[in-house]
Amino acid sequence: MRATLLHGPGDVRFEEMPDPVIRDPRNAIVRVVASCVCGSDLWRYRGITGTATEPQLIGHEFVGIVEEVGSDVSRVKVGDFVIAPFYDCDMTCENCRNGFSTSCLEIGWWGSKDHAGHPTDGGQGEYVRIPHADGSLTVVPGGMPDEALIPSLLTLSDVFLTGHHAAVSAGVGTGSTVVVVGDGAVGLSGVLAASRLGAERIVAMSRHEPRQNLARQFGATDVIAARGDEGVAAVKELFGGIGPDAVLECVGTKESMDQALRSARPGGQVGFVGVPNGGPELPVRTMFSTNVGVRGGVAPVRNYIDELLPEVLSGAIEPGRVFDLTVPMAEVAEAYAAMDERRAIKSLLRP
Amino acid sequence: MRATLLHGPGDVRFEEMPDPVIRDPRNAIVRVVASCVCGSDLWRYRGITGTATEPQLIGHEFVGIVEEVGSDVSRVKVGDFVIAPFYDCDMTCENCRNGFSTSCLEIGWWGSKDHAGHPTDGGQGEYVRIPHADGSLTVVPGGMPDEALIPSLLTLSDVFLTGHHAAVSAGVGTGSTVVVVGDGAVGLSGVLAASRLGAERIVAMSRHEPRQNLARQFGATDVIAARGDEGVAAVKELFGGIGPDAVLECVGTKESMDQALRSARPGGQVGFVGVPNGGPELPVRTMFSTNVGVRGGVAPVRNYIDELLPEVLSGAIEPGRVFDLTVPMAEVAEAYAAMDERRAIKSLLRP
Structure with missing residues (x-):
């Protein structure tokens, strides 16, 4: 063969x-x-x-x-x-x-x-x-x-079930507000999974038009092109200054995890499936003060x-x-x- | 005054x-x-x-x-x-x-x-x-x-509701298997909270007899005096080599969090309420490979x-x-x- x-x-x-x-x-x-x-x-x-x-x-x-x-x-x-x-x-x-x-x-x-x-x-x-x-x-x-x-x-x-695992790990359910970090195939799958699980509002973080379009077809209600500090600020603004219930981290870099952790509302949850590239560590003191949980991994x-x-x-x-x-x-x-x-x-x- | x-x-x-x-x-x-x-x-x-x-x-x-x-x-x-x-x-x-x-x-x-x-x-x-x-x-x-x-x-x-928050954050419910790291008043409260939430088996990690006794009165089914590698091995052994569903981290040191993360079974959850002392960071690659979640914070x-x-x-x-x-x-x-x-x-x- x-x-x-x-x-x-x-x-x-x-x-x-x-x-x-x-x-x-x-x-x-x-x-x-x-x-x-x-x-x-x-x-x-x-x-x-x-x-x-x-x-x-x-x-x-x-x-x-x-x-x-x-x-x-x-x-x-x-x-x-x-x-x-x-x-x-x-x-x-x-x-x-x-x-x-x-x-x-x-x-x-x-x-x-x-x-x-x-x-x-x-x-x-x-x-x-x-x-x-x-x-x-x-x-x-x-x-x-x-x-x-x-x-x-x-x-x-x-790929789809890895996106699904991100959504499950982030606790997405009926009425959830969700932000998806990453517009690769896993992130787009996370959008579809969150929609299927009953999320009320789903934000795709993407700056590529074909991916933005597919995200919308998969159920994204909003698209944010900004990243980093600007991206976090735009997300917070969209959710009353507080942030969404759930963030799906579908990239695996230090920057994407940082953005995910900072985007979630107090008591929210990050579901992560991006293979950690080089092993950024998680800031436990920030998690302690915000009660943002982190759960996920190999799906x-x-x-x-x-x-x-x-x-x-x-x-x-x-x-x-x-x-x-x-x-x-x-x-x-x-x-x-x-x-x-x-x-x-x-x-x-x-x- | x-x-x-x-x-x-x-x-x-x-x-x-x-x-x-x-x-x-x-x-x-x-x-x-x-x-x-x-x-x-x-x-x-x-x-x-x-x-x-x-x-x-x-x-x-x-x-x-x-x-x-x-x-x-x-x-x-x-x-x-x-x-x-x-x-x-x-x-x-x-x-x-x-x-x-x-x-x-x-x-x-x-x-x-x-x-x-x-x-x-x-x-x-x-x-x-x-x-x-x-x-x-x-x-x-x-x-x-x-x-x-x-x-x-x-x-x-x-104190009691901080222990309760550890148990809630770790997802403790009917039939859960639980390990509590820390035998201070918060850890002991965590034992009581886990028992009240319906946990089936609760292990108190403690080497002090008066605290072991109170843990048992609060619902602990087992006590393990060993710590570190030995403590993790004893916990794994107690739960079929796999580990418990939930671990309550009620200390706040790097050593206690490390012990908690290593004790939980794959897909388990660490609920943490120990104020992180000096800010140990969490090993995201280990969390990724084991699917052990971490959630908690200021109660x-x-x-x-x-x-x-x-x-x-x-x-x-x-x-x-x-x-x-x-x-x-x-x-x-x-x-x-x-x-x-x-x-x-x-x-x-x-x-």
Whole structure:
């Protein structure tokens, strides 16, 4: 098969790799039907995090068709169309049952290692071995779906449910006032998630017109282009000088977290899903005096998929609209370059 | 009148001060019936925070009898027995209405300044002017209560409701598993609050036998004497290697917050009320990878008093048992020394 390898900063290639094989009776092999590039992949692509000495597999979001299953797999069958979360999990351990499958006691990461230390396949390739097929995979009823649904189904692998996790972590509910920091695909997904959860007013912080437009289509009631001190002041003004109930931090820099913390009203909550880039620490004294809480992290998307899948299948929500570029996997370099240069919000890849 | 002044590290004196007078039609004058020493007063007493060049008023927890009211005061009458929160607030602004009266737009602090910049009286004195009498004061039905109820009523001024805020901020509810870091009066109050909120298992971290005993009387199911790495390991072991749902951080040091964050299970929540001493910052990358949330701060006790008062009056809860020393205000130096030397958990003062 072929899969995407990161050779160095700015250098991704779709290359020949060994075909995956069943290693354990709980495994399945999935033929990838669609994959995509994540904002977090860009950190590595830009050489900001994870400098490697040899080519690395990359990609962790995919949907596909089950080609083969091990003898202990019972929930998933050959021919099923499945959604994989951006990690592998068993869904039977205490952390999975508590709703935090990203802390599964048998966690594995695509393009890296599974729980047993065996190498895993990357998500931007033609085939992927799934270590815990019954735990990780969600079967989409009815087999291969309509082509038009594939982008939205693919967002359940990571991006939409990461935005959903930001909203859940920020405590968004009926009548909430919400500010979303970050207008990437995750931030836009956060807007859609907040709208779906019943938020009354949703402010997208964005200075890019196509993203502003999509934010409005996803339910944003207001758009603020200002950033930093000016952005905080504009937000406070919009909410009676106090600030909103909830802020979704969907970037991961020190500046974005600072803006989020300063924007929330006293007693409000920041839900954060931006991968902290370099590890800014949180100012606990400010949190103490304002009672602004901070909660979030790596999104346990597997725990959310079953709840959201019916709304995607019915067309009630269309989170797949974050994709504005589709390219063949063989042209993966263009998928990355377009996102890196902000020509695309999010790139979808087809084998 | 006389009031307590902090002259310097280890030096508190009960001295003559001018009697307070009504300055604004919203004011009332309260004659203090009981006051007490707070763990946070000890930081100043020890000279760790707030080094002063001249004597400072100290004390912020008190109950008493209304002696005089301004012409705009309507909810509170002369002769009422009242509970004052540890700050002054209007209870009409948006922050008060949102449940966070500690962020009142007209906040004032005892022994410091009111919202208008006028000096306020300290809480460890004979009389206190209340800037927003209708906002701040809670009237206890029936006038002067039984002597036996006074300690518990006094805890509604700060300590018990600060423990309650830790439990609420940590999301404690029916069936929760809880660890309380800190065996001071706030930590012990947190144990009682968690028990009242329906926690199924409550671990008090304590190595002092009298505090361990009171923790058990307040509802702790387990006591762990170990601290640091050993303490975290003991907690994890008690909860299936995973950790508890909620951790109440009731100390305010870097070590205690670190222990709290490391003790919670993935997806758990730290509720913190220990005044951050020197401002340890929170490790956002650890929070990201574990999904452990952090929420809390200066407790909006005024928003909680009405809910808890009936349970104190009925004797259903006895939070006043945290007081194990009562001295006349004239002997305030002993009240501080006993707490500083850990001879007392919490000292009650009577005029």
